[in-house]
Amino acid sequence: MKAPDFQYQCPRTLNDALVQLSSDDVECQPLAGGQSLMPMMNLRLAQPEMLLDLNNIAELSFIREAGSHIEIGAMVRYATLLESKLIHHHIPLFVQALPHIAHAAIRNRGTIGGSVALADPAAEMPALLKALDATIEVVSKSSTRTISADDFFLGTYETALRSDELVHSIKVPVAISEHRYGFYELARRHGDYALAGVAIGAHSVEPYTNLRIVFFSISDCAVRAVEAEDALNGKLSNDSTALGNALETLSKLNYYEDANASSATKNHLARVVMQRALSKLSTAVS
Amino acid sequence: MSGPLHKFDRPNSYIGRSVVRPDAKRLVEGQGNYVDDLQLPRMVHAAFVRSPYAHAKIISIDTSNAKSVTGVVAVFVGNDINSQVKPWTATLTHLKGMRSPPQLPLADAVARWQGEPIVMVVAQSRAIAEDACELVEIEFEPLEPVCNTEIAAQRGTPLIHPELDSNVAWEREVVAGDADTAMQGSDITTLERTFHFGRHTGVTLESRSVVTEFNKSDDTLVFHYSGQAPHMMQAVLSKHLQLPEENVRVVARDVGGSFGIKIHTYGDEIATAVAARLLCRPVKFIADRLESFSSDIHAREHRVHGKIAVNKNGEIVALTFDDVTGIGPYSMYPRTSAIECNQILNLTGAPYKIENYYAKGTVVFQNKNMMCQYRAVGHPVAMAVCDSLIEDVAHEINMDVVDIRRRNLIADDAYPVTSATGMKFNELSHHQSLDSLIAMMNYDQLRNDQKSDRAAGIYRGIGLVSMVEVTNPSPMFYGVGGAPIAAQDGASIRLDAAGALHVSCSVTEQGQGTNTILAQIAAEVFGVDIDRVKVTTGDTANVPYGGGTWASRGAGIGGESVLLAAKALKDQVLDVAASILQTSADSLDIDAGTVINIADGAERMDLGELGKIVYYRANELPPDIKPELIATRHYRVTDYPFVFTNSAMAAHVEVDVETGFVKVLDFWVVEDCGRVINPKLVDEQIRGGVVQGIGGALYEECLYDDDGQLLNATMADYLVPMAAEMPDIHILHVETPTTTSNLGAKGAGEAGTGGAPAAILNAVNDALRPLDTAIHQMPMTPERILKALYPDKL
Numbered sequence A: 001m002k003a004p005d006f007q008y009q010c011p012r013t014l015n016d017a018l019v020q021l022s023s024d025d026v027e028c029q030p031l032a033g034g035q036s037l038m039p040m041m042n043l044r045l046a047q048p049e050m051l052l053d054l055n056n057i058a059e060l061s062f063i064r065e066a067g068s069h070i071e072i073g074a075m076v077r078y079a080t081l082l083e084s085k086l087i088h089h090h091i092p093l094f095v096q097a098l099p100h101i102a103h104a105a106i107r108n109r110g111t112i113g114g115s116v117a118l119a120d121p122a123a124e125m126p127a128l129l130k131a132l133d134a135t136i137e138v139v140s141k142s143s144t145r146t147i148s149a150d151d152f153f154l155g156t157y158e159t160a161l162r163s164d165e166l167v168h169s170i171k172v173p174v175a176i177s178e179h180r181y182g183f184y185e186l187a188r189r190h191g192d193y194a195l196a197g198v199a200i201g202a203h204s205v206e207p208y209t210n211l212r213i214v215f216f217s218i219s220d221c222a223v224r225a226v227e228a229e230d231a232l233n234g235k236l237s238n239d240s241t242a243l244g245n246a247l248e249t250l251s252k253l254n255y256y257e258d259a260n261a262s263s264a265t266k267n268h269l270a271r272v273v274m275q276r277a278l279s280k281l282s283t284a285v286s
Numbered sequence B: 001m002s003g004p005l006h007k008f009d010r011p012n013s014y015i016g017r018s019v020v021r022p023d024a025k026r027l028v029e030g031q032g033n034y035v036d037d038l039q040l041p042r043m044v045h046a047a048f049v050r051s052p053y054a055h056a057k058i059i060s061i062d063t064s065n066a067k068s069v070t071g072v073v074a075v076f077v078g079n080d081i082n083s084q085v086k087p088w089t090a091t092l093t094h095l096k097g098m099r100s101p102p103q104l105p106l107a108d109a110v111a112r113w114q115g116e117p118i119v120m121v122v123a124q125s126r127a128i129a130e131d132a133c134e135l136v137e138i139e140f141e142p143l144e145p146v147c148n149t150e151i152a153a154q155r156g157t158p159l160i161h162p163e164l165d166s167n168v169a170w171e172r173e174v175v176a177g178d179a180d181t182a183m184q185g186s187d188i189t190t191l192e193r194t195f196h197f198g199r200h201t202g203v204t205l206e207s208r209s210v211v212t213e214f215n216k217s218d219d220t221l222v223f224h225y226s227g228q229a230p231h232m233m234q235a236v237l238s239k240h241l242q243l244p245e246e247n248v249r250v251v252a253r254d255v256g257g258s259f260g261i262k263i264h265t266y267g268d269e270i271a272t273a274v275a276a277r278l279l280c281r282p283v284k285f286i287a288d289r290l291e292s293f294s295s296d297i298h299a300r301e302h303r304v305h306g307k308i309a310v311n312k313n314g315e316i317v318a319l320t321f322d323d324v325t326g327i328g329p330y331s332m333y334p335r336t337s338a339i340e341c342n343q344i345l346n347l348t349g350a351p352y353k354i355e356n357y358y359a360k361g362t363v364v365f366q367n368k369n370m371m372c373q374y375r376a377v378g379h380p381v382a383m384a385v386c387d388s389l390i391e392d393v394a395h396e397i398n399m400d401v402v403d404i405r406r407r408n409l410i411a412d413d414a415y416p417v418t419s420a421t422g423m424k425f426n427e428l429s430h431h432q433s434l435d436s437l438i439a440m441m442n443y444d445q446l447r448n449d450q451k452s453d454r455a456a457g458i459y460r461g462i463g464l465v466s467m468v469e470v471t472n473p474s475p476m477f478y479g480v481g482g483a484p485i486a487a488q489d490g491a492s493i494r495l496d497a498a499g500a501l502h503v504s505c506s507v508t509e510q511g512q513g514t515n516t517i518l519a520q521i522a523a524e525v526f527g528v529d530i531d532r533v534k535v536t537t538g539d540t541a542n543v544p545y546g547g548g549t550w551a552s553r554g555a556g557i558g559g560e561s562v563l564l565a566a567k568a569l570k571d572q573v574l575d576v577a578a579s580i581l582q583t584s585a586d587s588l589d590i591d592a593g594t595v596i597n598i599a600d601g602a603e604r605m606d607l608g609e610l611g612k613i614v615y616y617r618a619n620e621l622p623p624d625i626k627p628e629l630i631a632t633r634h635y636r637v638t639d640y641p642f643v644f645t646n647s648a649m650a651a652h653v654e655v656d657v658e659t660g661f662v663k664v665l666d667f668w669v670v671e672d673c674g675r676v677i678n679p680k681l682v683d684e685q686i687r688g689g690v691v692q693g694i695g696g697a698l699y700e701e702c703l704y705d706d707d708g709q710l711l712n713a714t715m716a717d718y719l720v721p722m723a724a725e726m727p728d729i730h731i732l733h734v735e736t737p738t739t740t741s742n743l744g745a746k747g748a749g750e751a752g753t754g755g756a757p758a759a760i761l762n763a764v765n766d767a768l769r770p771l772d773t774a775i776h777q778m779p780m781t782p783e784r785i786l787k788a789l790y791p792d793k794l
Ligand SMILES: Cc1cc2nc3c(=O)[nH]c(=O)nc-3n(C[C@H](O)[C@H](O)[C@H](O)COP(=O)(O)OP(=O)(O)OC[C@H]3O[C@@H](n4cnc5c(N)ncnc54)[C@H](O)[C@@H]3O)c2cc1C
Pocket: A029, A030, A031, A032, A033, A034, A035, A036, A037, A038, A054, A074, A075, A100, A101, A102, A103, A106, A109, A110, A111, A112, A113, A114, A115, A117, A118, A120, A122, A123, A124, A125, A165, A166, A167, A168, A191, A192, A193, A194
């Protein structure tokens, strides 16, 4: 299939991009890595009037330390994250999870900002950002907002982003030595979207504190299992009653069905991935 | 015929060696010539509006907006195209009672599957054509879709073709002996299973592609296509576009895989030819992935209810089954869509001694995309049904699965043998192959490890299959039933003035290495270096008449025709050389492009020199020597309807019983395809086939909802097997050359696809056995395995 005709702009500065985006004359769609947008255009599921290519905006490609946070520009590619020393030192959850996102060729192009803006319910990144208690910086011509990951993802392909805004960067708290992270996903083939997956962050284990258990690919967006977190916070990792209770709470999540799994199957798999990710959690940060 | 005429170990020895494909570099460097690479002056591009409904009346079509798009050349509705075409009907006379209504390229009054082409837009580019497609307005009146095969044939189900009295296309019963009586008796153990096989399709790297040129001045049509059977297509186009056959030229240059998908008559391709004729401009149609999934033929949607009976010794006393399969709304032309079912009726249980046999097949119409022949037609179903019943019943009587096979496989020295279904088998090696498989895979060790693994909560399974594969078919396959499908093939070989060979042959190359094999045979039999052999295939204007590629016949039949032609040309050349050298032809031979003395190997004359004398200085030859330096030979199998091959395969899998995920740990194949001409190419065929078989067993399925909507028509949703998940595939060969030819080669193209699903099915069930559950549905997805494991919860 071929995309319908569209106009194209490739600004060099963020400001130019934001000016274009705020224009009422033409409906713009930002283009980042194109790994989701281009297929959608070729399938004619997306028919933007104008593509606003962000790939020449150097201001959006950075990874830097800012106090107790790491700031990552929207245009940073998955592959760059995986190569970054800062990421390896400070966001070990990314190192665990990113190899599961698609294939090397797609990770060479796909960006963190693109994944965040898209909010695919099966994508890893929204869940990772929730598990890490990250925040998302969005900008428009006239304003800047900071939105927590918990509040950013609203539903399938639905976010708090307004049409005149761009994702500017992501702010992730750095890991300290007590923090623990776990990640587990079940994908039919390596690089596929998962049938079910979970990302977990904890400020400590033995007992669990400040757990964040976030599922992806089971519901209409990355979903925190707050009741499961409550059942486990303050408990030791070998407390099987607490674990049992936490697993039971998962039946209350809102599962969606697809051609490969009924909601009952999703619920079953959610239990399995949570258990497996928790069992990895007790091992130390890299 | 008997015995090889040629020694296969001469200096130009290529047969039996892993010769590197001469065309590999060109293809890897991106220098291939695929249909989409073709750019012709004034060429325009086609796209189709396809039915969004599985079953609907077409009330009205408004093309005015589409026609007004800048760059649109023409918009054709059903009658515009259909009126130019003689309808085709896909039945074969030897499939008694088979019926299927006449077909035309575009749906006119009623659309009968989601994806059926209705309107054709031709424009300056494909993108413009797609823009215009969006503006075509069609008013439909949805009709009740008939999708489920098991109810399609029932009374009261809506008729897909009201002119027929039911949705049944074909039925056949095979009866041998008396199965019912044989199943009685106190020492008999019987076992029944119901199997479900999912629809899947052969996902080719290069999609279906056509460029058609029509020259009005001389009324000739050139059909460039990505396909397997140029001469068949020539006959089809000639008959249904009503052009003299000699005015139709079909060209298949490089082809990026076909697997049986590209050997049929597709409405969109015929419409492309008609459009070229109407517009007098070249028209290109390249199917995109979405179109491929919804209009390339699908295969293997079967529900089989099977029953096996064994005695105390594990001897099979009877096998019965009943197969229902849905083929879409029509039978596919010209091979028909009943062959898959027919193969299942013929081949189930074929490796074994079975005297009492009953099989019933019912082929029904339904409102889904059409089904037809895809690699290993019928074999995956036939092998999985029989070998799953055998392994399950073996456990029932506490017998090892290898042991029960040894008791039932036809003895290697018993051939020729005619099976209960009337198939004639010869020169097979089931026992030798199984023995060699067991040794290669270290069977006993695996069984021991399995026990200790289970104790540790690891569920691993071992599954086997013994199988036959139909190869080198005679005219008994299609020609006998009236289809324009040749079972014979021909080769012409010409020696040029520089001493090089030019081979043209009617079998075709789709990436499997056929051209390499033909070059190997020509080079060796004639006596030149392989880089002095140029092979042409895939062009009806330039090759002898023949069947092309299907049913694993390229090497066995096309190869034999090359062997015969090379031998004939060599005799000619030696006669000329003898005359020039004033000696007798039988004292000479050809070696590495030089005529030599047989006696002392002395070099007598370079072939280039001989060529120059013949072509430029024929005055040096005696007047009665009139060399042609070209020879043509044709070959068909005469002694048997088919030349069967056999193999034994095994899979080792691990099932994650919490998730239903299956990991294939290892896969082993022992294959007997007769003479192995190029071990690496044969191994590639086996490995690729096994991977496709694993695809069918674990991953691939065209999922439809109850309304006949295809749910997963993208490469993200339709899961083809990928390298990361594939096991090592270990291969050994047993070579029992067929005596039906000098070459001795049988086919090897479909064994892996035919056998692997059975081995995987058995392995998964072997892993699940201690948990007292089983699955008999393919693909064995995580959810289906979980449902088998936790029937109360999921
Ligand atoms: C074969 C394949 C497998 C894949 N597997 C996975 C997988 O397993 N897991 C996974 O998570 N993803 C997967 N993906 C998707 C991939 O990760 C995408 O790259 C990602 O989802 C989008 O990132 P992108 O940079 O390519 O964005 P694009 O495709 O360029 O854009 C995506 C959307 O975000 C918008 N957008 C982009 N950047 C911004 C911005 N800065 N501000 C505002 N809006 C913006 C665009 O307008 C568009 O709507 C896969 C893709 C492919 C092709």
